[in-house]
Amino acid sequence: MILTGKLQPDTLKELNEFKPFYSEYQTDNTILEPMRKLSQAVNIIVIIGTWCSDCHREVARFIRIIETLKLNNKHNIHVTYLGVDRLKQDPEKRAQHYTFTQIPTFIIKQDGQELGRIVESPTDSLEVDLVNMLNR
Template sequence: MKHTCTLLLMLTSLFSFSQEFNKEIKMENGQTFMVGKINLDGLSTAPYAQWFQKGMEDYAVDQSLVDLFKKDLKAYHIQLFLGTWCGDSRRETPRIIKILEAAEFPMDQLEIVALDRRKEQYKKSPTDEEKGLNIIKVPTLIFFRDGKEVNRIVESPLESLEEDMAQIILNKPYTPHYAY
C-alpha cells in the first residue's frame, strides 16, 4: 500500500509539472496559432504544415558552411522563439530546422517556444519562457553554452543563417539585428 501511494504521488507530480505541447489558441475570426512549448510534430500538422513543409522543401542548406560548425554546435542548447502567426517566423523557422538537421544537432537540445499574438499577451508564452530574455522580434534564436547566452539571431540573419550561425559558434564577432 505504501508503494502504491508513493507511485501515485510521483505520477501526480509528474503530470502536474509536465507541460502541454502544441497548445492552440483560436481567435474570434477563426485563425489559430500555437503558444508555449511546441515541437516539430506540431509544426508538421495543419494549418502550420502548409508553410513549414514548403519552407523545408524549398530551402537549400549551405552544407559547406554547416560543416564548419557542425561538431561544435552539439555543445549548445538552443531556444527558438517564434510566432506561428508571423511571416518572418514562417520564413526562417523551416530554414533553421533544416540547418540543424543538416548539422545533426541533437533535437533534444532545442527548445521551441511559440509566442502569443493577442494584444494583452503579445509576444508572451503561457509559462513565461521568454521572461528576462528581451524578446522583441520573432523569430529569435538564442545559443546557450554552459547555461549562459552566447549570442542570438534576431528576426533575420545578417548574411545567411548558416554564415551567422558559423560566426556565433566559431566565436567570431557578431552583433544581431536589434542588439540590446
Template sequence: MKKLITRIIAVSAMIFIAQQFKAQKVIVNREVETTNDGKMLLGHQTKDQFIKAPYADWYVKEHDEYVLDQKAIAELRKQKINSYNIIVFLGTWCEDSHRDFPRLMKILEEVKFPDSKLTMIAVNRKKESPTGDEVRYNVQKVPTIIVEKYGKEIGRMIEMPSTGYVERDLVEILKKNDSSVIKEIFKK
C-alpha cells in the same frame, strides 16, 4: 513539543516542494484558436506540430525548398554545434518565423542536432508565452534564435539573419570566443 514543531516544519516543507513541482509543469504543444489569426501554437512545442495543418502549409514548403550553404554546414559541424543548446522563439502568425524557422530546422536536421538540446517556444502577437520564458530571455521580436553554452547565452539571431543565411549567422555566433563564456561562469 520540539518533535511536534519539527514534524509541522517537515510537513510544511514537503507541501511547499510538492506545490513547486506542480507549478513547474509545462504544457507542451498547446494550440489556441484566435479571432484574427485562426489557429496558433502557443508555448513549448515539439517538431511534429509544424507538419500538421495549418502550419504545414508554410513550414513544409520553406523547409523543403531551402538550399543549405554546405560550407556553413561543414563549419557548424567543425564548431561542434551539437554541444550547444538552442532556444527558438517564434510566432506561427509571423512571416519572418515562416521563413527562418523551417530553415533552422533543416539546418539542425542536417547536422543531426539532438532534440534534447532544442527548445521551441511559440508566442502570441504580444510576444508572450504561457510560461513567461520571453521575459527571462528578453525577447522583443520573432523569430529569436538563442545559442547557449554552459547555461549562458553566447549569441542570438533576431528577426532575420544579418548575413542573409541562418546557418552563416549560427557560424558567426559559434566562432565567438568560448573562453569569455567560461570566464563569466566562474567569476560568480
C-alpha cells in the same frame, strides 16, 4: 493558427505556412562543417509566433539546418522552440525568461553563456550567422 508554449519541430514543419519554406530550403553543408565539429553542447532557444511570416520562413529553414546536422550524427545541439501569441506571451511564461522584442529570436547559448542572437532575419544566412557565433 496560433500555437503557444513549448513546440515540436515536427508540428511546425507540417503547418501550411511553414511547409514551402521547409521543403524548398537547401542547406549549405560546406558552411555547416564547423558545427559538425563542436566539442561542447550548444543550446538554442527559438522564440516564434506561428502567426508571423518571418517566423514561417526563418524557423522552417532553421529546422531543416538542425535536421541536416543531426543526420550527420551531430547530437550536441539542443533546441527549444517556444511559441508566443501576438502579445509575445505564452501560458507557461517560458519565453518571458528571455528579453526579446521581435520574432523570431534565436538565442545561442553555450555553458550557460549567451553567445549571440539572430533576431527576425539573419545578417548573412542562418548557417553563416550560427557558425560565426559559435566560432568567437
